[in-house]
Amino acid sequence: MSVTAAQGFEAAGTAAGLKSTGAKDVAVVVNRGPLKAGAAVFTSNRAKANPILWSQQAVSDGVVEAVVLNSGGANCFTGSFGFQTSHQTAERAAELLGVSAGDVLICSTGLIGTGDEQFRARVLDGTAQGVASLSADGGDDAAAAIMTTDTVPKTAVRQADGWTIGGMAKGAGMLAPGLATMLVVITTDAVLDAAQLDAHLRAATRVSFDRLDSDGCMSTNDQVTLLASGASGVVPDETAFRDALVDLCRELSAKLQDDAEGASHAITIEVRGAASEDDAVEVGRSVARNNLFKAAIFGNDANWGRVLAAIGTTDAEFDPYDVDVSMNGVRVCTKGGPDRPREEVDLTPRATHVLIDLRTGDAEATILTNDLTHDYVHENSAYSS
């Protein structure tokens, strides 16, 4: 059910010719209210695509009527023409929906540099088609339309005490060329205002999408949007809502990791015993971004020396010679020295668990990543040529 699981939302996914395969490539999500509250978080890359520049302005007043998303072109580094394309797309949707263009968010994903006249014409047509085919059952079509190299659509739903949260996601995990982008739209029928949505969304993405670090490359187009219709009439318990949102975001993150392009392992890096959560995140991320470690996991090699070499580059508080490392339940390193033989670790399953105990404090964090494979190199060297 995706983004239409919650009451008050309609969605559609249509094929506008942006994908050469003829698959669906434009999604529209509309909030029918009564509330029209929205919040979004964006890529922190300073090189932001045109739809990001547009949406940052549009969401700033906390009112969001609709989101138009396209695959088949990132509309990034396409200059002022590209910005006008995002603007015109919002205007086209707004006109057809009878709302203000400033309340329509735009998301794009696909090859960087794509955003010519033909692209614009197809996005505008797709937007019109999408608005014409909006439906309270359109969530799955929308989830399909935002797919790029994804092999399956990713959706998740949580329900509690009269309210519902539903979401769709694409991308991330083993980022492909210009297809690197993670796009997420989450909807709820709970009664929450824009400031509440913003706080919940930032808290949830911080411990979910922000900790999915497949290849360390940051997209120009990442956007995660949360919309509230208030259609359930229920004011949720704030803690229960946040917990459900965190849970849903983690489910979507795991689905992105599982479908990571070219990956043969989905690696969960759990860091314990840190002096602070920031330290735990820094340590986990240093391992997630270490090509030598990632190549070793691809080779089913429980190479804990590369874990220690990676975390030794951080500023986190710990003694490299007082760190324990386990892989898939086998303690291969105790206090910075060898423990069980690495051959005892079975790395043939796709799901891989690396546990790092810094033995310094009580904080912890988990980072999700993937291995570095031949297929990753192939996909990312061959795609755009």
Place this chain on the structure above:
Amino acid sequence: MSVTAAQGFEAAGTAAGLKSTGAKDVAVVVNRGPLKAGAAVFTSNRAKANPILWSQQAVSDGVVEAVVLNSGGANCFTGSFGFQTSHQTAERAAELLGVSAGDVLICSTGLIGTGDEQFRARVLDGTAQGVASLSADGGDDAAAAIMTTDTVPKTAVRQADGWTIGGMAKGAGMLAPGLATMLVVITTDAVLDAAQLDAHLRAATRVSFDRLDSDGCMSTNDQVTLLASGASGVVPDETAFRDALVDLCRELSAKLQDDAEGASHAITIEVRGAASEDDAVEVGRSVARNNLFKAAIFGNDANWGRVLAAIGTTDAEFDPYDVDVSMNGVRVCTKGGPDRPREEVDLTPRATHVLIDLRTGDAEATILTNDLTHDYVHENSAYSS
């Protein structure tokens, strides 16, 4: 001539059985004086191998009589036994040379975790063999003995006004598993004290080895050592000496880059128009560490969008929409938008030049890196298993 090009040095390279191939694997470099001045720079990784821990202490008084280097084992994460191995190696050399163990530096390279009884016995034997076969012509043997996955020994020599600098290097570029390490020994017969050597060495490595960033992975064993014998009797012009040292270090860096394991392109990333040299380095390094960019170059794809996406993650001062990018002489991006078609760029030569003009200031820096290839993944996934 390597480390024996300068007067006052002897060297040797012997086979002690550390390499399964039977190739040379222990090198000894001895300073016959009259000066015994030395300086060294070490990996900034907090997870430092035992030879690093030993050498940091040994060099601290500025007196260095000899350096013993081995390939075939990194002696890292091998606990106190491993530290004792480094200590015993220094003692063995010192005893045979009639000097103090505290004036003998130790360098090791090879697989992390290697450092057992057999390793120790072979290193000690190799050290004795090396001391016994020291020669004023032994520089090339020493350069061969420190090779790991290197396909050729790397040496360089500079001469001027009565003094000589010679050096040998191994490793780096497309780091292999435990073989990641860069080891460099440079000798000179100029009359310079330890403080002068230290200042010159830090200045030279900052603009040479520190700007070779093949795969972003920092070794536990990196060490660059500079020794002065004073045997020429010539006090060099400080500027001339530093320039020659910088030049020599850059030659060795380029040789490491050219021999990078698994690489099909040697990429020179030149950043111009930066507000500061630090900004230029940060920008260049962000590109050098971007897997998507590196995979694109492997695929002969002049994907400038990935360059902008990479530099957009930095804190350097510039406007992403006022940046120019050229590849191999073709301006593919002007002011953050498309210029010449990327198909015009010929990326078939191994030598690849990326020019990034930030159009902000007058500072510049050049970073050397390599592409991300199938062979890189293969070498680093398969090596230790």
